[in-house]
Amino acid sequence: MSQSSTYHHGDLRAACVRAARELLEEDGSAGLSLRAVARRAGVSATAPYRHYADREALVSAVAAEGYRELAEHLAAAHPAPSTPDDLAAVAVAYVRFALEHPALFRAMFAEPCDPTSEERVAATQAISAYVRGLVRDAFPGTDDTDALSTTVWALVHGLAFLHLDGKLDTSTPEAVAQQVRASVFALFTASPAIRAAPAAG
Amino acid sequence: MSQSSTYHHGDLRAACVRAARELLEEDGSAGLSLRAVARRAGVSATAPYRHYADREALVSAVAAEGYRELAEHLAAAHPAPSTPDDLAAVAVAYVRFALEHPALFRAMFAEPCDPTSEERVAATQAISAYVRGLVRDAFPGTDDTDALSTTVWALVHGLAFLHLDGKLDTSTPEAVAQQVRASVFALFTASPAIRAAPAAG
DNA sequence: TGTACATCAGTGAACGCGCGTTCACTGATGTAC
DNA sequence: TGTACATCAGTGAACGCGCGTTCACTGATGTAC
Numbered sequence: 064m065s066q067s068s069t070y071h072h073g074d075l076r077a078a079c080v081r082a083a084r085e086l087l088e089e090d091g092s093a094g095l096s097l098r099a100v101a102r103r104a105g106v107s108a109t110a111p112y113r114h115y116a117d118r119e120a121l122v123s124a125v126a127a128e129g130y131r132e133l134a135e136h137l138a139a140a141h142p143a144p145s146t147p148d149d150l151a152a153v154a155v156a157y158v159r160f161a162l163e164h165p166a167l168f169r170a171m172f173a174e175p176c177d178p179t180s181e182e183r184v185a186a187t188q189a190i191s192a193y194v195r196g197l198v199r200d201a202f203p204g205t206d207d208t209d210a211l212s213t214t215v216w217a218l219v220h221g222l223a224f225l226h227l228d229g230k231l232d233t234s235t236p237e238a239v240a241q242q243v244r245a246s247v248f249a250l251f252t253a254s255p256a257i258r259a260a261p262a263a264g
Numbered sequence: 265m266s267q268s269s270t271y272h273h274g275d276l277r278a279a280c281v282r283a284a285r286e287l288l289e290e291d292g293s294a295g296l297s298l299r300a301v302a303r304r305a306g307v308s309a310t311a312p313y314r315h316y317a318d319r320e321a322l323v324s325a326v327a328a329e330g331y332r333e334l335a336e337h338l339a340a341a342h343p344a345p346s347t348p349d350d351l352a353a354v355a356v357a358y359v360r361f362a363l364e365h366p367a368l369f370r371a372m373f374a375e376p377c378d379p380t381s382e383e384r385v386a387a388t389q390a391i392s393a394y395v396r397g398l399v400r401d402a403f404p405g406t407d408d409t410d411a412l413s414t415t416v417w418a419l420v421h422g423l424a425f426l427h428l429d430g431k432l433d434t435s436t437p438e439a440v441a442q443q444v445r446a447s448v449f450a451l452f453t454a455s456p457a458i459r460a461a462p463a464a465g
Numbered sequence: 466t467g468t469a470c471a472t473c474a475g476t477g478a479a480c481g482c483g484c485g486t487t488c489a490c491t492g493a494t495g496t497a498c
Numbered sequence: 499t500g501t502a503c504a505t506c507a508g509t510g511a512a513c514g515c516g517c518g519t520t521c522a523c524t525g526a527t528g529t530a531c
Contacts, residue, residue, distance in 0.1 A: 070525055071474060091375075096517060107476050109519080114474090118518070169374075172429050174292075191431065207446075213432060214419070214447040221422025222414075228373050230392065231414060245408075246415040250451055271492055272507060297484060308509050310486080315507090319485070 076114040078104045083125045087166040092173065097121065122170065123180035129164070129171045130186030134193055136160045145201050147251040151244045153197065154219045158243050161223035162233065168223070191216075218250055219243070277315040279305045284326045288367040293374065298322065323371065324381035330365070330372045331387030335394055337361045346402050348452040352445045354398065355420045359444050362424035363434065369424070392417075419451055420444070 072078060082103035086094045097118050101108045115121040140156035141149045161168040178184060198205070198212035205211050222243055225231045232238050273279060283304035287295045298319050302309045316322040341357035342350045362369040379385060399406070399413035406412050423444055426432045433439050 070476090071527080075474080097519090098517060108517095109477080109521095110475055112519080172425065173370075174429070187431065210443065210446045211450065213423075213426070213443060214450050217422035217426055217447060218415070218419045218451075219422065220426060221418035221420065221424075223422075224373065224425055225414070225418055225421060228375070230388065242411065242414060245411045246418060249412065249415050250419075271509090272494080276507080298486090299484060309484095310488095310510080311508055313486080 072106060075104060075106060075110060079111050079114060079121060080124055080128055083121055084167060087170060091166050092170055123183045126171045127182040127186040129167045130190055133160050134190055137193065143200065144197055147248055150197065150201055150251065151247040154247045155240045155243045157219045158223045158226060158239060161227055162239065165227055168227065215250065218246060222246060273307060276305060276307060276311060280312050280315060280322060281325055281329055284322055285368060288371060292367050293371055324384045327372045328383040328387040330368045331391055334361050335391060344401065345398055348449055351398065351402055351452065352448040355448045356441045356444045358420045359424045359427060359440060362428055363440065366428055369428065416451065419447060423447060
């Protein structure tokens with residue numbers, strides 16, 4: 064911070080997102096107001112309007128950042144998963160991310176993502192493509208990669224939300240990890256079967 | 265309505281829940297205020313306080329009703345599912361319920377359910393027990409019924425949310441049903457395997 | 466290197482709004498005698 | 499069957515609040531000459 068003056072913030076755009084995330088974690092999405100963000104960033108109530116058209120635009124920016132971080136978090140769990148064990152590790156990372164950033168995770172998946180926010184749309188598609196890539200690499204022979212990757216994503220996403228909503232045991236990280244691993248293994252053991260399954264019923 | 269007077273509503277308690285659900289579907293949870301509920305019920309802003317301690321109490325009542333309806337909806341899809349086909353039908357009903365009542369469904373799973381609302385806690389446990397019962401009946405020999413039923417619930421719940429959030433194709437009910445069936449079959453084909461799976465990793 | 470000026474990123478007052486909740490109240494209902 | 503009265507379920511005014519957003523503004527920065 065070589066900032067001599069206090070008038071110009073320096074990087075209010077990023078500071079707003081940071082403040083918004085803090086508020087989100089502290090008060091849930093109810094506490095996320097533009098005014099509160101401005102207050103926390105130490106700036107007048109209207110300053111954020113220089114960087115965001117309205118409240119919705121800020122929320123989209125926060126959600127997009129969340130998607131990017133989730134992607135990094137998953138990649139960090141395993142760069143190129145191919146065995147069930149690898150994939151289970153990625154799944155555990157997904158659920159852990161949700162539990163570590165509950166309000167952010169909810170904000171990311173709260174609504175049909177605003178299609179006017181390219182940043183947000185791009186981030187969503189990146190996640191979706193990432194999951195599809197994982198499944199393709201792990202099960203190269205699968206007929207319908209899309210259907211299977213949706214199944215994987217749904218399973219892990221559901222585990223994340225049920226934990227988040229207090230419907231499952233979250234007392235220790237290991238308890239969570241164990242359930243996630245067991246669920247993933249149950250699905251993966253079946254993976255060849257999906258090709259023969261009566262998909263259309 | 266044998267109501268001669270207009271002063272006493274008759275059944276404002278139920279009317280509030282009804283109004284709340286309408287508002288939920290129209291404006292999402294943002295539109296759900298006690299004042300709006302009162303307005304819609306044709307009653308003064310403070311009348312609901314005769315029946316609900318505060319906003320939270322009303323929300324809990326709405327969520328509890330949602331759980332009860334979801335249970336009925338599932339039971340209607342199949343009274344005693346035992347084959348993969350039966351279970352897939354129940355899963356489709358679950359996702360369909362979410363898509364037909366998006367805001368209600370979100371409200372039901374929005375937060376760790378308020379433990380001071382017995383009505384809500386009871387409704388949650390009823391759903392959870394129902395799913396466990398399904399899995400037990402369908403797979404009587406399973407070692408760890410809890411783990412498997414959690415897996416089933418998570419998969420279906422995740423499918424519901426991903427559809428709800430616009431991450432999957434919801435263009436036609438049949439497209440939705442097809443994905444749900446394919447996912448469920450993928451899991452069920454594996455069900456015996458979960459017993460042998462390295463659950464603890 | 467110095468100056469004029471356009472542009473940018475803030476300020477702060479003000480607007481109208483809907484909210485949750487309180488309070489003292491009053492009209493309607495039902496029950497005891 | 500009629501009356502007195504307790505109880506219940508409403509009313510409506512009022513409170514203080516935080517919100518999103520607008521507006522005219524001003525201080526700081528950077529650039530052209």
